[in-house]
Amino acid sequence: MTATPLRIRKAAVLGAGVMGAQIAAHLTNANVETVLFDLPAKEGPKSGIAIKAIANLAKLSPAPLADKNLAAAIIPANYEEDLALLADVDLVIEAIAERMDWKLDLYTKIAPHVSKTAVLASNTSGLSINGLAEALPEEMRHRFTGVHFFNPPRYMHLVELIPTRLTEKSVLEGLEAFLTTTLGKGVVYAKDTPNFIGNRIGVFSMLSTMHHTEKSGLGFDTVDALTGPGIGRPKSATFRTADVVGLDTLAHVVKTMSDTLPDDPWHRYFQPPAWLKALIDKGALGQKTGAGVYRKAGKDILVLDLQKQDYRVSEPKASDEVSAILAIKDPAEKFAKLRASSDPQAQFLWAVFRDLFHYTAYHLADIADTARDVDFAIRWGYGWKLGPFEIWQSAGWQQIAGWIAEDIAAGKTMSSAPLPAWVTDGRTGVHGKSGSYSASANAEKPRSSHPVYARQAFPDPILGEKFDQGTTVWENDGVRLWHAGDDIGVISFKTKMHTVNDQVLDGIQHAIGLAEQQFRGVVLWQPSEPFSAGADLKGALGLLQAGKLAQFEAMVANFQATSMRIKYSLVPVVAAVRGLALGGGCEFQMHSARTVAALESYIGLVEAGVGLLPAGGGLKELAVRAAQENPDDPFESLKKVFETVAMAKVSASALEAKSLGLLRKDDIVVLNSYELLHVAKAQARAMAESGYRPPLPARAIPAAGDVSTATFKASLANLAEGYFASAHDIEIASRIADTLSGGKIERGSPVDEAWLLALERRHFVELAQTEKTQARIAHTMTTGKPLRN
Template identity: 55%
Template sequence: MRFQVRKAAVLGAGVMGAQIAAHFINVRVPVVLFDLPAKEGPKNGIAVKAVENLKKLKPAPLGLAEEAALIRAANYEDDLALLAECDLVIEAIAERMDWKQDLYAKIAPHVAPHAILASNTSGLSITQLAQGLPDSVQERFCGIHFFNPPRYMQLVELIPAPRTAPGILDQLETFVTTGLGKGVVRAKDTPNFIANRVGVMNMLATMVEAERFKLGYDVVDDLTGKKLGRANSGTFRTADVVGLDTLAHVVRTMQEQLPNDPFNPHFATPPVLAGLIAQGALGQKAGAGFYKKVGKDILRLDPEKRDYVPSGAKADEIIGRMLKKPAPERLKLLREASNPQAQFLWAILRDGFHYAAVHLHDIAESARDVDLALRWGFGMAQGPFELWQAAGWTQVAQWIREDIAAGKTLSSAPLPAWVFEGPVAERGGVHVPEGSWSASQGRFVPKHALPVYERQLFPESVAGLGANALQSGTELFKNEELRAWTLDGEVLIASITSKMHLISPTVTEGLMKAVELAEERFKGLVVWSPDDMFSAGANLEALMPVFMAKGPAGIDPEEKKLQQLMLRVRYAQVPVVAALRGIALGGGCELIVHCARRVAAMESYVGLVEVGVGLIPGAGGLTYIARRAAEKGAAAPNTDLLPFLKEGFTAAAMATVGTGALDSRRLGYLLESDLVVPHKDELLYVALNEVRALAACGYRPPLRRSFPVAGRSGIATIETQLVGMRDGGFISAHDFRIARMIADVVCGGDVDAGTLVTEDYLMALERKHFCTLLAHPKTQERIMGLLQTGKPVRN
């Protein structure tokens, strides 16, 4: 039977518990948030306050802030009977074994007989936590470790207790994967599990090596951030975001519970970290930690001066060049260079490899689980075993052994025998097509199989062993920037392959051909690409040669071709479905709104942002806003159109981008009929099925029809507000000019209110204003500024 979560409960309204509850609301699961009864005022006061605080947190834990009201606040004294209605109960109170066990004794009689009870502990023993539970509940109890912030972090670790029924983890993994959109790793019941065990050790190693090589925190963060293929925040800024007290707690758990770990001497809280905590400088939440913001300036701690000094120092340029080399050459250069920054990077990479290899047997079923846990929990592009293997397994192993012998490593523990002998050495690494190395089983084991993973047609994999979507299926045609292919012979897939999936004339031509081919031979078309970006918009750089040769007049026909593509997509004889995740901006937004349906991952950021380069949306985006306003107005006859235009006009004029799929739906770029999919790797599966369903229902495109516009009176009303903003200094004269043109298009130009117009008419207005702006010096400044620096220019 399918495990259905019709309602969930979260016990503990702290920062983590409240955000877990928020994510349940994001995925449309009703949730009850419990905490202690308040000593003063309403008994639910603590939980109510936590719910209200969710609206203020950044990054936002809720897709829509106003949906905080959907979380039901409760307390342990009056509301335990509500637990009987819940299919999943997650405990997320403070990391105290005695407190958790006391709470379990209180709630156990009220938990539904079929419900799963899970603890969101970050490292306490699941075995010990289970001991106080009745036998019947122990079978349905396990650990469930979300990473902070739970809406955005992909990793969830599941940890069984000794008596957890075998099917319970399968049921929970299925729900967490497809229902919450997470990547699940099953961990053994060891202190801090997998990701924190290895990841925090990496942070401690970084702190030790940074002090050894006398590197500033800002330089270390630049070295250990994006350049190294890790989270942009690097190491010390990440510690500030996590909370220095939280980091210290995890470190203390390792120190106390792993006395025989050969790396234990380095589990002590670093003196600088202890000093900051003693001062109350707990990181970002306290306003100071390794960094401190003063006005607009970011200062960093100077441990010698015990004061904050200006930050912003970067890694040496030569290091950046080294880190762009292929893995074998990269690690060799780092190890052999005399530059202390290079030596530091080799040291922390070596320390990570060393620790992961020594402990693989104890903490994880396979090397795959370690690599994915570090990717999903700590933002690494590659896990430690992946990088080691990519750099040359035997060579790197030999270098580590030499460093151990020379006393350069954090521990003298030798690498395990399996590193040098047997299947791993023979196959050149821990990841091979049939599976990943399990040190505890002494063999390569395949990925954990559950039916839910059949929905992930191209799941994230390790060491490049997964299928490459852009080389899979049957290819129908391909040009330099688009591939048209099919998996089943029923639905055509178009994948944009240009940089940032920018829409150039080549992409336009390819999409037009894909629509024609879909109409001829397939049930429909899905526009999907296998990475975290749908499209960043139109490729302005590709149009520069035309502009330089012919000026704005030369752009008009190119823009018209793009508009014709949008209408071709909208009126195709088969359904065209956009499957999007990441950003869909400018032309990317215009493409999706003209599709028959949209299937969006939860973290999809959609908007018309052309004003940032001094332009207006020119590929039907404003026409879409006008048409949608007319469609809404038709449901309320004899009313003014302007109120229905307000949100769309404002979003385009302010370049507002939806902060996720739910917010993008609020802005009108996604519709209520569109599907929001929690797990990004299920997008293609759902989109293909959506095409099949539409085709099975006898899909027909919408009929072309005229619709009313707000006319010159609507323009005048908007212009009055814009004049006030300009004269008040809130927008520049050029911003005013652009916004006035946007108003002209969405209101239909110089016509009477209620005049019926066509999409072609409005698109002609779009092109006219688009080309006029292209000739304006202020717009040219913005375009060149963005192309040269990647940053918007305000003028």
């Protein structure tokens, strides 16, 4: 008999602070009905605190809700009147302030109202989960666990799951599946130790960086230049990250470490430096107060200078020697040069890495089950390209271990604690063919065999992992058609940013022909983001500047032919979208039989930004859909999409792409992008099973006509009057309006797809020949930014 699966229909979040409200928002993004609780308000409606927190979600950036209309679905509640609402809740996540006494008091209050099968979880970041469990009635303890989301919960992939001694295995497995598929997270199991894995290692790394910053006398801006993308970390690096997190929040986490880890050999460093205390005392808490380590003054970014005890203009720059070392591809050579260099910046970087490796190895046995859990926690929770063990292993495990041991003996390290014996047992690292090392079990452990991971054909790889890339059926320089031993083909692009050039266009058409003979369906999917950044502008501009107009027109016609080949394929073509799907990339998914989009998909017809209009069949498809939705008056359906295209809007999520009319109502949104290919293939197979046929060619599409174009142009006149749009913007938008409306014909006149495609092509080619459009294309190619001329 298998355990009953965990079915979560409804959730409750206790605590409407920033974190609690954002967890409620993300549950709602995933279509989980959610009640958000807080204390009763002293004035106004009793649930006023929760009501205000829900309203505030719209103001937060980055946006916690994937579609702002979802805010209305969150149910505000308070502990005085609404505890009865807990009766039919399947998951309760407590996210109140980090005070053990407050949490225990709340558990006592809710216990009588929670159903016998509900799972309870605390989103604490540092308190003992076993300690919290003791406040619960005995019969609830086996359904209680720690579940630690990282901020902001919609975007951060990491969730730490922290079982107590009594948490039932079935509860953990059910929760792991829910967090992975429904909420789209990467789950790491952590032991019940203060700050768990992510913050224990991540905050230590920040503290050690702060310690070495003071010791080396380097400026905060210099350290940020050294500890950002150059070493595989986010642009916000160290001190900018501290400002974003909030200096008071950082100090609180550090205090938790100081209070709860008295025996840690690095304990004396668990305190905020004097300058950090001084900033907090002044109320300079970082980004939220407008000043912290950095502050803005007009257009300038200022940085705190400890020598001057004042702010100066920030000039982040790594020395020439260190820049050259960081550019070295081979990690072993890079680390050898860092350690040998006498440049203070190189010495600083070596010290920061050395103390991080030392600390992480020393604590592996007590904080995590395996080295893989540590590396994923840091990658997913802190945005590093590689985790600490991966960096160490790639640079030569024994060489680095020897250097750390030498530095410990010479008294150079932050702590004199010896490296654990396993570090120097002759191993070449902690990740290998049979899994990742567990220091507590002294064994290699493979990846989880939880069935939820069968949905990930290409999971996030740990160092050295290689996944079967499938069998190539056919490829050219643009695309590869392949399969994974099943009946669904996959087309992947080979170009940079998956842009679309002639090889991609010809390749898709040829690959679909092969798929019709060999497969039941085909999926357009890229092994890495983005889905496609659109047409290859460089090639297009080259043809124009060389005066090869006929070739340019032929390329546009071929683009449209490719979209139509996708639409009228005899086997279903499913687009699997994640990341950017711009211009032609957006048009390809519009012509597919169905799109499966990751929640974090940023979709848009952005051609107006480079002085063009969509001409890969996108406008034609929007006109066809408008006529299908509203045959008597297609203009009604065109109004919203006209604005979307004319303003080159890009959706901030897949859900928003639906409301902008760029995805269809029945397109599918997936929260875990690693499951995208699995779901897309399942869709293609289901359509094939249902006896899929391509749509019948649309031969009598009622056009919105010249009245529609005139109405759109009238609205553009107001923009021109108010100087919100240049004359060239108006020209582009007028041509978009003409194409969507079917040209200079009477309202209701029947047109076919070929007619609309010819309109698209004509306007596109005419715009492309204008000086202003060519200037826009060139400017975007060189700067990556649009030109308003």
